[in-house]
Amino acid sequence: MTSNQSKRKVIIVDDHTLFRNGLRILLNNMENYHVTGEAANGKKFLDLLKINIPDLVLMDISMPVMDGIEAATIAHEMYPDLKIITLSMYGEEDYYYKMVNAGVKGFVLKNSDIKEVKTALDVVYSGGSFFSSELLQTLVNSLKSSPKSKEFHAVLSEREMEILILICQGLSNQEIAHQLFISKRTVDKHRANILEKSESKNTAQLVVYAIKNRLVEL
Numbered sequence: 001m002t003s004n005q006s007k008r009k010v011i012i013v014d015d016h017t018l019f020r021n022g023l024r025i026l027l028n029n030m031e032n033y034h035v036t037g038e039a040a041n042g043k044k045f046l047d048l049l050k051i052n053i054p055d056l057v058l059m060d061i062s063m064p065v066m067d068g069i070e071a072a073t074i075a076h077e078m079y080p081d082l083k084i085i086t087l088s089m090y091g092e093e094d095y096y097y098k099m100v101n102a103g104v105k106g107f108v109l110k111n112s113d114i115k116e117v118k119t120a121l122d123v124v125y126s127g128g129s130f131f132s133s134e135l136l137q138t139l140v141n142s143l144k145s146s147p148k149s150k151e152f153h154a155v156l157s158e159r160e161m162e163i164l165i166l167i168c169q170g171l172s173n174q175e176i177a178h179q180l181f182i183s184k185r186t187v188d189k190h191r192a193n194i195l196e197k198s199e200s201k202n203t204a205q206l207v208v209y210a211i212k213n214r215l216v217e218l
Helices: 017-028 042-049 068-078 093-101 114-125 133-142 150-155 158-168 173-180 184-198 203-212
Strands: 008-013 033-039 056-060 084-088 106-109
Touching: 008 017, 008 042, 008 114, 017 033, 017 114, 033 042, 042 056, 042 068, 056 068, 056 114, 068 084, 068 093, 084 093, 084 114, 093 203, 106 114, 106 133, 158 173, 158 184, 158 203, 173 184, 184 203
Parallel strands: 008 033, 008 056, 056 084, 084 106
Antiparallel strands: none
8 A cells, every 4th residue: 555655735725614524534545635624714835835745736716815826826936836726616707717827727616526636636646737627608698798819820830739629638748749640859849839929837827718718619
C-alpha cells in the first residue's frame, strides 16, 4: 500500500465543510492522492500555501472573504507552476474564462462522480488540462450567441484548425499525433503556434477561447 509520504499532495479549498469532508475521505481512499490541507476561503488558502505547497489544488469559485478567481491569481503569482482545478457548479459559466486567465488548469463539476475527479487530477498532475464533458457542453450552449471569430480562423492553417479541434476534445499531443499520422514533435510545434496566435497562455485558456469565439463545435 502506498504511504502518505509518497502520495501526491492535495489541498481542498471550499467554504462548505460537509463537501470538504466528503471529498477528503474520497481522495484519501485513492492510491495516489492524499489531502494535506483544507481552507474555507481564498485568504485562508493563501495563508496555508506559506507552509504547505501541494501538488494539486481543488478550488471552489464562489467563496466568502476571497473568491477562487482572486485566490488563484495571487497563488500563481507566488507559485507559477501550481496546478489548480476548479470545482464548479451550473450557472457559473461567466467565471470560467476569468478562472482560466488566473491560471487554472482544469474544471470539474461538483456533481461529478469520483472517477471523473480522479481523471482530472491525473491529467492535470501530468501537465495537461481537463474539462468535464458535461461542463464543456454547458459552456458551448451558453456561448452559442457569441459572434464567430473570422479573423482568428483565417490565420490558422487547415492543419492547425484540425489540431485545435482535437485539443478541445481533450486529446493529448501523443494521441493527436497517432490520429493524424504525424510525429508528436510536429504536434508540439503546431500547438505552440496555435497558443501564440490566440495569445493563450495554456491549453485551458485556448479551449475556452476557441469555444467563446465559436471556432469549434463540441
